[in-house]
Amino acid sequence: MKLLSKALNRSVWCVLSLFFAIAFIITLVGEVFIRENENNINYALGINTYTSVTDDTVTDSEYFKSDYYKSDGKTYDDKAMREGSMEISRTAAADGAVLLWNNGNALPLVDGERLSFFGVSCKPKNWFFTGHGSGRVSVTVTDFPDLKAQFESENKFTVNPTLWNSYSNTQAYGMFSPHADDNHYREFSVNEKAWSAVKQAAGNSFAAYGDAAVYFISRTGAEDGDTWYDTSINTNDGNVDDNYLDLTANEKATIEALVQLKDSVFKKVILVLNTGTPFQMKTLSEYDIDACLWVGMGGNASYAAVYDVMSGNVNPSGRLVDTYAYDGDSAPSSVNTGAFEFEQYGGLPTENRSSNAYNHAYIVYQEGIYVGYRYYETRYEDTVTGNGNAKDKAGTVNGKDEWSYSETVKFPFGHGLSYTTFDYTAFDVKPDGDKYVCSVTVKNTGATAGRHTVQIYLQKPYTDYDKQNGIEKAAVELVGYAKTDVIEPGDSRTVTVAVDKYEFKTYDAYGQKTYILEKGDYYLAVGRDAHDALNNILAAKGFDAADGMVDIYGEPVSGDKARARLQHIKADDFTKYSVSPNGERVTNQFSNADINLYRGTSDQSVTYLSRNDWAGTYPKSYYKMQARNRILVKDMQYYTKITADPDAAMPIYDRVTSPTGKLSLIMLKDMEYDHEMWGYLLDQLTWDETVALCGIGNHVISAASSVNSPEVTAHDGPAGVKNDTPAELDTFMAFPCGVLLASTFDDALVQEVGNAFGLEMLHAGVGEIYGTGAGIHRSVYGGRNWEYFSEDGFISGKILAAEVRGLQSKGAIVNIKHLVLNDQEIYRCGVTTWANEQSIREIYLKAFEAAVTEGKANGVMSSLNRIGATWAGKHKGLLTEVLRNEWGFVGLVETDAATGLYMREGGARANAVIAGNDLWLRGTNNASELWGDYKSNATVCAALRESCHRILYTVLHSSAMNGFNSSTRLVYVAPWYYGALTAGQVVTGIFAFLCIGMAVASFVLPVVLGKKKNKGEAQA
Amino acid sequence: MKIKVPYGALAGVCGVLAFYLTAAVVASFQVLDRIEAETNNHASLFGNWWQTLLFVADILFACGMIAFIVLAVIGRKRSTARISAAVAQQKEVANGEAVIESAE
Secondary structure (H helix, E strand, O other), X not given: OHHHHHHOOHHHHHHHHHHHHHHHHHHHHHHHHHHHOHHHHHHHHOOOOEEEEOOOOOOOOOOOOOOOEOOOOOOEOHHHHHHHHHHHHHHHHHXXXXXXXXXXXXXXXXXXXXXXXEOHHHOHHHOOOOOEOOOOOOOOHHHOOOHHHHHOOXXXXXXXXXXXXXXXXXXXXXXXXXXXXXXXXXXXXXXXXXHHHHHHHHHHHOHHHOOEEEEEEEEOOEOOEOOOOOOOOOOOOOOHHHOOOOOOHHHHHHHHHHXXXXXXXXXXXXXXXXXXXXXXXXXXXXXXXXXXXXXXXXXXXXXXXXXXXXHOOOOOOOOOOOOEEXXXXXXXXXXXXXXXXXXXXXXXXXXXXXXXXXXXXXEEOOOOOOOOHHHHHHHHHHHHHOOOOOOOOOOOOOOOOOOOOOOOEEEOOOOOEOOOXXXXXEEEEEEEOOEEEEEEEEEEOOOOOEOOEEEEEEEOOOOHHHHHOOOOOOOOEEEEEEEOOOEOOOOEEEEEEEEEHHHHOEEEOOOOOEEEEOOEEEEEEEEOOHHHHHHHHHHHOOOOHHHOOEOOOOOEOOOOHHHEEEEEEOOOEOOOOOEOOOOOEOOOOOHHHOOOOOHHHOOOOXXXXXXXXXXXXXXXXXXXXXXXXXXXXXXXXOOOOOOOOOOOOOOOOOOOOOOOOOOOHHHHOOOOOXXXXXXXXXXXOOHHHHHHHHHOOOOEEOOEHHHOEOOEEEEEOOOEOOOOOOOOOOOOOEOOOHHHHHHOOOHHHHHHHHHHHHHHXXXXXXXXXXXXXXXXOOOOOOOOOOOOOEOOHHHHHHHHHHHHHHHHOOOOEEEEEXXXXXXXOOOOOOOEEEOOHHHHHHHHOHHHHHHHHOOOOOEEEEOOOEEEOEEHHHOHHHHHHHHHHHOOOOOEEEEEEOOOHHHHOHHHHHHHXXXXXXXXXXXXXXXXXXXXXXXXXXXXXXXXXXXXXXHHHHHHOOHHHOOOOOOOEEEEOOOHHHHHHHHHHHHHHHHHHHHHHHHHHHHHHHHHHHHHHHHHHHHO | XXXXXXXXXXXXXXXXXXXXXXXXXXXXXXXXXXXXXXXXXXXXXXXXXXXXXXXXXXXXXXXXXXXXXXXXXXXHHHHHHHHHHHHHHHHHHHHHHHHHHHHO
């Protein structure tokens, strides 16, 4: 009885009942959650839920082959592939490095020199192999020698070991979010070691390693991490101007000390800048540093490339793809860079930052086309020609009363030195069909062999028509370039660069509302950089040093008119370019992003920067904006009413309609996009497959078993392949960052890098990459500048197209990103972005256009921001009219991470899929989000079917189809966690049942037994 | 009549709830952090009102569990002392009766 009493302890059974009942309920409810988030869980656990079964193993179904196989001819040789990646990266990183200055031939280093390395960033933990953010690839530093080992690898140099060891290989730099409520802004700190500590630790060793003091300085940037500096935050670094892109107090002290020790201890001081965005030059330029080498972020090959250039193994031939100004704030875009919110608003969707919906933020591209060198060089020309009040102090940030080029720009776009010198002769331009063929003879006049970059610039006429119609013209625009092979001393090469006449057009947003070709004088010029080319043009126009012309060092110069050629266009032609090469009429598509054209901002107006009056139009402060107009408020809502498409027919689902029987995706491999068989194939898709293909895409393109379309694994780019490694490798490969690739000015080389990148994907089984970046360095403070190529759309486009070609040659789906106007990180999730159509088309879309028309890109990532009030993913003008119709894009458009309410709610998705967005980077399987409310809406369903068409077409022509032939069937394999979940349900259910039973018994049995006992006692 | 409070059972209930609330706090943080990682951010333990509620409730139930355990232990000690005293008293009474009986 006592034992029974103990066994029936009510408290214990009640508590256990509660425990197991809750556990049972959790397993039941958890199943719903797990099924809703299967994609997210699979991504987190690395599970592929489909396997393919192929009966016919004879047919060769390896459509995209590797360049590296083992001796059996079938197995990938991962190690050889990685060596190939390293080799091409090393070449590219070295070819992209830019020698900014080199006084007294301080570089290259001389064999036998003994070196002292300074700076926390000489150690791997503080060297930025890539920038930060989702595009970053985690580098394993044991994959390659560190800087010291690299410099000692050929026994040419010795590195001061005491000094080297005095720098700790622990993370010194800091990256933090100062505004808790705003998770799209970060601050950075460097935490350079104090000079006193460096001297104390290693001062005695300097003399023995005094041939050169090499100081390494690094700066990063990040997704969600603009380097725009909030001066109210103290990072304890003491940066000049509180600007992360200028020297910190300790860096300044170190440089001052090194320069002071020059001659007495160190024979020369060399600076190595490892940054993905222009460093502010005003403080650096105060010091007598002998040489400065910009090396970008070279990925795994960083150290090898730095060594190659500094040792003289490679003669630097990289050229700047951004202007290096004394002060980053001297660019007009900096006035409107930062965090801006509507001053007055009403009726907008609720600001919901925790759900990534920034509905009250805006940014105005008030500078128009004057981004980077287009501003600096145009203003320079106008100071020379006396146009537009160019010398006015508007835009000066150095306290001077007059704007001066040489006090504003330290190094122009295109600048870069070599260990040798090159001379140009016989520059000529000849029309040839749709092109102008520019030729120039380049002679190596120095003593070292090297490559040279030939740059061709165009000046269009700035006409009265332009002034009347709000058209702006930059003084120079890069329109062509070529890179020579290695030219031996004394040798020459005749280099030809074909400039497309298409580059002569201008977008007229307010007059003709299309591209126009204006009459007037056009100049094509060759130059060592943008400034040199402009001086040559000015010389051809009759100006000289007496008019105020200066070279990049501020010295009077008269240019060389023989290096510029006039092309006169006799008459205006407003029709020639009004039809795109794809046969589509070109007209305004972004009027709703122009404050001066959009009806929703008819209560406001903006003055764009104009060379017609620099003084009157240079923005004096950021643009103050309101959001009260009902049209704007309406357009800002997540969902806008769907206009029924009368041509849209309700699709057929889950039915075999093909006369030839059931189709598999692979059977359509050789069929055009518009082939009728696609209709039959799409009829086989179920509704669930349709919404999964379009709507469930968290790092994956979902499989569709009804058509045997495989699951495609996707990862973030653009630095390299993340998360998955090839079978024989357990580390990742980071390729040189976008800026460094662009600085090579070498399309063929970048295509090879793209090819290597594609091989890394192929070997790792990754089919899609979220990259590469093609944003514009609108401001030096852009957090993702390291991922993007340049401040110039032309070279961005050429380099992007080359990389895309390389990647796609290995079957990759490449989501070039972020389309478009996503050039700063602050408030990027939903920020309304305002710009005029000329700047959108000529600056920001140009790179994407080249990637699509020249590179045949098969993927695009729509950006998180709004274009005007409309989210980019549901901007039909952008995704359908421009991207698909004008440019002829054939591929898929995928969102950026769809966490924002404005891009993932069911209504927003319905609008967006009609606009031309195909796929959502989001893993939640929620019927309401996934068009569940539009299941019977023919317009939405027809759009979804077309999106499936695009997605499947893209998958079909990717490496994901390797191994698939007509006999291949796709079989779903339930993830292991479903089995575990069922087991959990059974076990907790049984235990809950037993415990509840015992709990009930603990209440009932004592009563029953007690009654019996009493009865017995009574009877006794 | 004094009601006997089942401190042990209450401690158990609080413990169970604290256990699941802790699991909920951790799980929600992990899930949200995963979601935030898609945009390269990190989640906070207190990013949403319901996370704060879960956390506060978790702390309260954990404190409740500890408090009830303490009360249960104190209660048990008192009970043991009371029983001991009662037993002793019964013994004394029994002994007293015996003395009276023997005197008679």
